[in-house]
Amino acid sequence: MRKNISVEFTNERIIPSGGLAVVGAILGKSDFVKRCNRMKIDCNHPQRQIKNGDIMLTYIGMQCMGKPSFDAVREMDDDPDFYKDALGVCYAIPSAETLRQRLDLVGGSMRRRILDENIHMLKSNGVAPSKLPCGYAPIDMDVSPFDNSKTCKEGVSRTYKGCDGYAPMFAYIGREGCLADLELREGKRRSQKGAPEFLKETIGVCRRLTDEPLLFRLDSGNDSAENIGILMENGCHFIIKRNLRKESE
Structure with a gap:
């Protein structure tokens, strides 16, 4: 049975x-932007009237839209007032x-502050990581290669997936999979390198x-005696996939 399609015209702005x-409201509840503005960096940077907080708010907004490329910020020029109001940007995009x-x-330099802010954001909004039926809170830790082929970004190199990227x-x-920690790494870097510190x-x-x-759940790339020792010393439970290539016959 065919259904009629109704098309309605409007003068209202439709913003995708x-x-x-919501992102701006959540960030506005914290002191993150104020702490960014108090950061001391090279005073010779361009457009000093735009504070560090506005820089961070803009880029966080771009990340939330799945547009990490710096050039993608030009899309905000189509409606700068909306993006300023939505994200809480004070001066300009x-x-x-x-x-x-x-x-x-x-x-x-802000990595530690961002980690702390992420913890504060989750706790202040009542997000409590759910546990498994056995009573453990699961933590899944693994490397996830990105495909950054045909780019010249610093650190892009051949990953174990066979593509160039990070x-x-x-x-x-x-069980929801809330992001607890993250480290950007070169594509050629082995999974275990730097894993104990992380x-x-x-x-x-x-x-x-x-x-x-x-309860930590790790892939075979992190099947390491050092990792196991760290987990045991800290009273953590763990499931690690065996790496048979590291075992002798």
């Missing part, structure tokens, strides 16, 4: 990124050049998110 208002240069100056390591907690950091983050016993 309306969900950014930065240009792609300003965004790139300022984030280069910030570098990895190989970041993620750690998700709870594991220790992740344990600390997860302890702040839940009082439930922790």
Whole structure:
């Protein structure tokens, strides 16, 4: 049976990124932007009237829309007032050049603050990682290669998946899969390289998110005596897939 299609014309603005208002509201409940503005970086950066907080808010909004490319910020020029109001940007949406240069100056100096803010955001909004029927809070930790082929970005190299890109390591907690920790890594980097330090950091983050016993689930790339030792020393439970290639016959 054919159904009639009704087309209605309107003068109202239809904005596909309306969900950014929720992102801005959540970030507005914290002091994250104020702490960003107090950061001391090179005073010779362009457009000094645009504070670090506006830079971070803009890029977080782009990430939430799945558009990490700096050039994608130009899409916000179509309706700058909406994006400013939705994200809580004080002065102006930065240009792609300003965004790139300022984030280069910030570098990895804010990683610890962002991790702390992520914990605060989850807890202040009542997000409690759910546990398994056995009573453990699951943490899934693994490398997930990105395909950044045909780009010249710093750190892009051949991943074990056979493509050129990055190989970041993620750690998700709870049955919902809330992001607890993240580390950007070069594509050519082995899964286990730097994993012990990341594991220790992740344990600390997860302890702040839940009082439930922790169950780490790792792939064979992290089948390591060092990882097992760290987990046991910290009283964590674990399931690690065996890496048969590391075992002698």
